[in-house]
Amino acid sequence: MSNPRNNNSFHVIVIGGGITGTGVARDCALRGLKVLLIERYDITHGATGRNHGLMHSGARYAVSDPANAAECMAENLILRRIARHCVEETDGLFISLPGDDLNYQHRFADACVGAGINAEIISTREAIALEPAVNPNLIGAVRVPDAAIDPFRLTLANVLDAEAHGATILTHHAVTRILTSGSATVGVVATDENGNRAEFHAPVIVNAAGIWGQHIAQLAGVTLNMFPARGALLIFGHRVNNMVINRCRKPSNGDILVPDDIVCVLGTTSDRVPLTEIDNTHVTNHEVDLLLSEGVKLVPRLASTRILRAYAGIRPLVAADSAATGRDISRGIVCIDHALRDGLEGFITITGGKMMTYRLMAQQATDLVCKKLGSKARCTTADTPLPGSEPGPETNEEDELLQPVSFAHRAAEGRHGSRIDMIHDERPEQRALVCECEHVSTAEVDYAISQLRASSLARLRRRTRLGMGTCQGKMCACRAAAMMAQRDGKPEQHIADLNTFLSERWKGIRPVAWGATLSEAQLSALTYQALCGTNLISSPTPSTLPQNEV
Amino acid sequence: MSKATHNFFISSISDNNFEQCLKCSICTVYCPVSAVEPLFPGPKQAGPDGERYRLKNPRFTDDSLKLCLNCKRCEVACPHDVRIGDIIQRARLQNSKHKPGIRARLLASTDLVGKIATRLTPAFNTILSLKTTKEYKHRMLGIDRHFAFPTYARVTFEKWFEKNAAKKQSGFSQQVAYFHGCHVNYNDTAPGIAFVNVMNKLGFGVTLINDEKCCGNPFMANGMPQKALKLAFHNLNQLRLTSQQVPIVLTTSSTCTFTIRDEYNFVLGLDNHDVRDKISLATRFIYKKIEDGELILPPVKPDFKLRIAYHSACHMEKLGWSFYSSSLLRMIPGVQLIMLDSLCCGMAGTYGFKTENYRRSLKIGEPLFQAIREAEADVVVTDCEMCKQQIEAATGARVLHPIEVLAMALDD
Known part of the structure; x- marks a missing residue:
């Protein structure tokens, strides 16, 4: 394995800053490779930031795809160890409602056990005692080791570890060309948002672009049929x-409710969309109605619970047949060596799979990378904790009573795990809140700006939860924009960014804008427009601004 | 993860009331603690915002919740009717990590301490006023040395009633029941005696509630929800029994009234709807009777003259009933009424007694004390016994209950 010659040369270029791409970048970096990761927008921009945050036990696929289910369960146990601070060990229920087939429940429980998933049929009374929110009319329940996982934290932790091991992460750069020499890829051309181009070289390229992987494959001159x-x-x-509350039936619409941090997320729908529509993440009224009508069957209280926003993502499924919805397509990992399949040396596609199995996907892709580079380095990601999840002293409640910490400190500890030590909130002004709903302090914002390269409000949101709370950015967006402007001295840029951010918040609010959600949005609009006059400021000009939202 | 959030209180959260919060922060503007104490996160933060995190993990319940006075001025200010104070009060009770200490038990047990103390007065009062006692309370119990503990009556109100008033009550054609509260019984019987005199003059006989006990508010404020619940059950039952014979139950203490009417349901989760509307402050009852033409205010002493500064106690504000007490006072010929701006006195029941709160308590009350000094009134009038305690100690002003003023004014 030769060492890359210069700053633009690497052992491997990874395309895509989702959980798969960052997982590959981390694995490669841990194995001593010089890695470049290129992402068109920001990390977690695609499906990674647009899913349930469900850490499957695999139970959902136990009946239809036992091999995939077993894979999920194995990875589930690994993530509990290596990504402790991203995981909340909630456990899950699969409930049967009147009209559901109880025979399916038995088939389901047997299939789980067959796949190594510790599933246990429990009484309905026990289920209600464990989770009082379930529909009290349930007729059956199975307890499974599901959990909740924060995809933003998980991806960020992979990025941090990749960087700590020498990887270069290039965000807001789109791959516009794949360079080939003979029958091998040798590098890429990446274009930034202002149209500036740069060339990067590497003997191996990993296509981890999710649903956009079809386009990347096209650039390399090979075909890959995705099923959006x-x-x-x-x-x-x-x-x-x-x-976690699941419906115990063949996977369908709106049948999973996941407690994610301090919110809960109901999903999903599954509809095939044309490839031209993969950048459209607007949610339709029909989708909202469909989710709600199914969701209230799981948990009746959802009918009277405020909805913050709606969002949509595109699953990167690999087309296998002409299925109508994609529910039947395997969630199995697809790792393609295009040298074998298409005769194109140096090009690898890693896709399919689940967020749950990202680490295994990264391992398989990196094994192939190493084989091509002649490296014998072994994968260590199953045993190496991610940054933030290193073993540390357990928080002792008695100590806390002696040395009280602020609410925001506790919230930040939940978000950053053991890296909380890097957030300096000793002084009162450092503990002052920027985002009140999510308890994000100025200290945490400072940390995100200086250590996590949160250069825009959207980037800050993904790294801290700022603006993700009840008011969706009414108080915090303005404060955070001011903090950023103070630090980099570019107020115009951050005023424009503020507008972009608020528009993006509104995009998610609009499909569910009724009741308190609508009142809140109106108050926000008044605050920003009538009070702050943001409507008098001209709209952002695309050439100078980070366009990190579609 | 812990399932500690699922105890008996959770049932009262089911209406998701806190999600109506639009984060407008008006509550924080009206919070008397936020105005003087930077360590208090404010009602919005401690209430709806904190609640989301506490639903995830009770670990997010911290000691800053104890800084809340439970004055409910946040709820009065909220344009969306979010029960902010209830959320804080409930979180405090649900997740309190500490076992109540001697001080909490002493301050909360108004009935027990009152029973012992009234037997031992005046010796008990002397002991309480001794410097060494104050020093002991300050150091060992955390009851501030500066504070004049309420003195105890030689004869409890119940005993006075038994001896002086009980017999003649059956002579009236109309009857009302009276929930006197602990303070009237053990500490300051004057409003109770005034109440009986006034009602008799208006033509109503007075019946006491059989086996009335403390409303439970001090137990809620001092982290003993189970005790509060026991008392609430008891009082609700006794009130139901009494109201079968005498459907009108009157009170003179604004906090007892507010506790039975609102806190029993919103904080303790008890169903009190059948009792709630039968309970009213005496001033409200009298004012409404006069307003409806069912009652005529009897003649007042011809030379009666009194310049009154009326202070709206926090729980009066929450009940929305300051109007009745102040309007009734205005009806009395010879009364010149100055309506003080509605501000918290800082005492909040037992809050101001505590060493760690004493200074903050006075700081909270200072704008009110200043207004009282400037009003140059003959007396301050308020419906709350603990406001009376604080205002007297802080300003030296004479403080009366509105019923006492009415009793003073009416011609014999």
């Missing part, structure tokens, strides 16, 4: 459940 299956989800204002 769109899934819409709803975020509720607070937790109504403390366990």
Whole structure:
């Protein structure tokens, strides 16, 4: 394995800053490779930032795809160890409602056990005691080791570890060309948002672009048929459940409710969309109605719970047949060596799979990378904790009583795990809140700006939860924009960014804008327009601004 | 993860009331603690915002919640009717990590301490006023040395009633029941005696509630929800029994009234709807009777003259009933009424007694004390016994209950 010659040369270029791409970048970096990761927008921009945050036990696929289910369960156990600070061990229930087939429940429980998933049929009374939010009319329940996982934290932790091991992460750069020499790829051309181009070289390229992988493959001159299956989800204002609640039936619409941090997320739908529609993540009224009507069957209280926003993502499924919805397509990992398949040396596609199995996907892709580079380095990601999840002293409640910490400190500890030590909130002004709903302090914003390269409000949101709370950015967006402007001295840029950010918040609010959600949005609009006069400021000009939202 | 959030209180959260919060922060503007205490996150933060995190993990319940006075001025200010104070009060009770200490038990047990103390007065009062006692309370119990503990009556109100008033009550054609509260019984019987005199003059006989006990508010404020619940059950039952014979139950203490009417349901989760509307402050009852033409205010002493500064206690504000007490006072010929701006006195029941709160308590009350000094009134009038305690100690002003003023004014 030769060492890359210069700054633009690498052992491997990874395309895509989702959980798969960042996982590959981390694995490669841990194995001593010089890695470049290129992402068109920001990390987690695609399906990674637009899913349930469900850490499957695999139970959902136990009946239809036992091999995939077993894979999920194995990875589930690994993530509990290596990504402790991203995981909440909630456990899950699969409930049967009147009209559901109880025979399916038995088939389901047997299939789980067959796949190594510790599933246990429990009484309905026990289910209600465990999770009082479930529909009290349920006729059956199975307890499974599901959990909740934060995809933003997980991806960020992979990025941080990749960088700590020498990887270069290039965001807001789109791959516009794949360079080939003979029958091998040798590099890429990346173009930034202002149209500036740069060339990067590497003997191996990993296509981890998710649903956009078909386009990347095209650039390399090979075909890859993706099956874009769109899934819409709803975020509720607070937790109504403390366990994952699934419907025990063949996977269908709106049958999973996941407690994610301090909200809960209901999903999903599954509809095939044309490839031209993969950048459209607007949620339709029909999708909202469909989710709600199914969701209230799982948890009746959802009917009266405030909805914060709706969002949609596109599953990167690999086309296998002409299925209508994508529910039947395997969630199995697809790792393609295009040298074998298409005679194109140096090009690898890693796709399919689940967020749950990202680490295994990264391992398989990196094994192939190493084989091509002649490296014998072994994968260590199953045993190496991610940054933030390193073993540390357990928080002792008695100590806390002696040395009280602020609410925001506790919230930040939940978000950054053991890296909380890097957030300096000793002084009162550092503990002052920027985002009140999510308890994000100025210290945490400072940390995100300086250590996590949160250069725009959207980037800050993905790294801290700022603006993700009940008011969706009414108070915090303005404050955070001011902090950023103070630090980099570019107020015009951040005023424009503020407008972009608020428009993006509104995009998710609009499909669910009724009741308190609508009142809140109106108050926000008045605050920003009538009070701050943001409507008098001209709209952002695309050439100078980070366009990190579609 | 812990399932500690699922105890008996959770049932009262089911209406998701806190999600109506639009984060407008008006509550924080009206919070008397936020105005003087930077360590208090404010009602919005401690209430609806904190609640989302507490639903995830009770670990997010911290000691800053104890800084809340439970004055409910946040709820009065909220344009969306979010029960902010209830959310804080409930979180405090649900997740309190500490076992109540001697001080909490002493301050909360108004009935027990009152029973012992009234037997031992005046010796008990002397002991309480001794410097060494104050020093002991300050250091060992955390009851501030500066504070003049309420003195105890030689004869409890119930005993006075038994001896001086009980017999003649059956002579009236109309009857009302009276929930006197602990303070009237053990500490300051004057409003109770005034109440009986006034009602008799208006033509109503007075019946006491059989086996009335403390309303439970001090137990809620001092982290003992189970005790509060027991008392609430008891009082609700006794009130139901009494109201079968005497359907009108009157009170003179604004906090007892507010506790039975609102806190029993919103904080303790008890169904009190059948009792709630039968309970009213005496001033409200009298004012409404006069307003409806069912009652005529009897003649007042011809030379009666009194310049009154009326203070709206926090729980009066929450009940929305300051109007009745102040309007009734205005009806009395010879009364010149100055309506003080509605501000918290800082005492909040037992809050101001505590060493760690004493200074903050006075700081909270200072704008009110200043207004009282400037009003140059003959007396301050308020419906709350603990406001009376605080205002007297802080300003030296004479403080009366509105019923006492009415009793003073009416011609013999």
